[in-house]
Amino acid sequence: MADKRYTTEFFLTAAEVNSQREMPLSRLVTTIIDTATAHANKLGIGFDRMISEGISWVLSRLTIDIAESPSVNRTYRMTTWIENVNRLFSDRNFEMTDAETGRIVIRAHSTWMAVNMSTRRPGDLTPIWKGFDMVDGAPSGIDNGGKLLPLSGSDFEMSYRFAVSDIDVNRHVTTRRYIDLITDLWPLETYDSMRISRFEVAFKHEARYGETATASRMAHAESPETATAQIAVADTPCCIARLHFSER
Amino acid sequence: MADKRYTTEFFLTAAEVNSQREMPLSRLVTTIIDTATAHANKLGIGFDRMISEGISWVLSRLTIDIAESPSVNRTYRMTTWIENVNRLFSDRNFEMTDAETGRIVIRAHSTWMAVNMSTRRPGDLTPIWKGFDMVDGAPSGIDNGGKLLPLSGSDFEMSYRFAVSDIDVNRHVTTRRYIDLITDLWPLETYDSMRISRFEVAFKHEARYGETATASRMAHAESPETATAQIAVADTPCCIARLHFSER
The missing domain is CATH 3.10.129.10 (Hotdog Thioesterase)
Structure with missing residues (x-):
């Protein structure tokens, strides 16, 4: 086995x-x-x-x-x-x-x-x-996270047009590009003083070559070191993420 | 040895x-x-x-x-x-x-x-x-390419601001980002019908976080399947490349 x-x-x-x-x-x-x-x-x-x-x-x-x-x-x-x-x-x-x-x-x-x-x-x-007996059954040991809802406003947003280097073998935007766009929503200074201690992401819709995305973020009112980030094409979210920052 | x-x-x-x-x-x-x-x-x-x-x-x-x-x-x-x-x-x-x-x-x-x-x-x-005897002496077997000169005009250009995900351990823009920006100067359709058969690049100047670059390209008048491409910050070229495309 x-x-x-x-x-x-x-x-x-x-x-x-x-x-x-x-x-x-x-x-x-x-x-x-x-x-x-x-x-x-x-x-x-x-x-x-x-x-x-x-x-x-x-x-x-x-x-x-x-x-x-x-x-x-x-x-x-x-x-x-x-x-x-x-x-x-x-x-x-x-x-x-x-x-x-x-x-x-x-x-x-x-x-x-x-x-x-x-x-x-x-x-x-x-x-x-069928016929496989491979499931381990052991949980991850972490909170798997609640539902991720589309952003209804934003603290900051930027626009990006998906180019040749962002496209994979299936002609969709790569996961790497989504995650880099989310990372790039904060300035370098944020990462010098803080680190991402928790990251949740839901993939919703596949973006394609030449589409223009809006990447946006919004800090949570009740806990400003937590934020929701989103990559959307027109009004369709491609992925929604929640990030938690901790002091270094 | x-x-x-x-x-x-x-x-x-x-x-x-x-x-x-x-x-x-x-x-x-x-x-x-x-x-x-x-x-x-x-x-x-x-x-x-x-x-x-x-x-x-x-x-x-x-x-x-x-x-x-x-x-x-x-x-x-x-x-x-x-x-x-x-x-x-x-x-x-x-x-x-x-x-x-x-x-x-x-x-x-x-x-x-x-x-x-x-x-x-x-x-x-x-x-x-000093004291090493490691040089093989064997040439590459290819034409090493002539001097690469800054572009004086362009067929197409685009602007890009270097973000967190583009920056390396020395706080400079990564080679990967330069090459991807050059790749992205042509549309996906070009790569569907053509392939890059020769690529030359000269690295001139290190770009940094937050700088806005202009990526531009210009086909050669005498050989339209050859083009020069350049990434520049203000008037300083960061890298200059020459690409030759061949039919697939």
Whole structure:
């Protein structure tokens, strides 16, 4: 039987980090997605197997608790496992440890949907799970986060037109570009004094080449270190995020 | 004695490619830089050793001949070696092969400068080469390209303000952002019918957070499939590139 838990190890080089000598949020999110993809491939439930059933994995919701920001010239281990699965959704969890200290630096929870590739409507995960006994059942250990609602106002917004370098193999905007646009809603000085300690994102709609997006943010009245951010094309939100900043 | 040639192997996944299912130009350039860095570290002339002499490596000039565009789900091998070195410059070459066919898909030539980290003026490479016998002497096998001159007009230009996600550990704009901005000067349709078969770039000046750049391009009158592109802040060019497109 395939391993219920899957682990990859990586060394964070100077070329990969941001001005604060830390792993950029967009890279953390893509590492989470890549680790999920590698594990799914190993279990035989990767994109190839999905396509033979006419369905595809789509990341719908991701919540990350960042206890320590991963920093330059250190080795980290990312472990993932499947918490549960039903006909429409699968929950997958992540734990990232500092390889030297053994401390858990990040915990994350993700929800993946099956999408029918012809209709672009929700697909059925039942066929790929039949005969498999791979679900670990262990929860993420974090609060998976409440519903993310579209912004109704904003403290700050900016406009961006999706260009060639933002487009992936499916002709949609990459996750990296969404996350970088959200990161860029705050000035460099914010990141010098604060760090993102929690990040939640819901993917709602796929944007395409040449569309102009509005990226906006609004701090929460009751807790100003928490904010909602949104990338929208016309009036359609493509993704909605909630960020919590902590003092360094 | 350390190896005169250094090789890394990588598999190009679907998550890493562009809309044409090929390696993005920015990723090719960063892979070239990362391979050079890894080899320099192995030879004992990496950034750490340089810093102890008060100097640092800066990529000044890069020319890439792309015989075949590296494409998705294939394994490639990138090999690098030092062609020569003098007090101020070192030339380093690259060859990328398709691991399955053994065909050379890419050849590249790069020139690196030493910069004195206190004065930001040209540094002296002599101390780090003393006692080393590592220079291979083999040329790149391509035309290293002529001088790249600033644009005096343009067919098309766009403006971009460097944001948090564009800034590296040294608080300068990343090479990736420069190359992506150059790539984005052409529409998606151009890349559907054409491919970049040769790319030359000269790095002139480091841009910083919050600066607004103008990216511009101009086709050559005598050969319209060749163009010069430039990223400038105010009137200072940060990098100048020459691209040659070929029909697919």
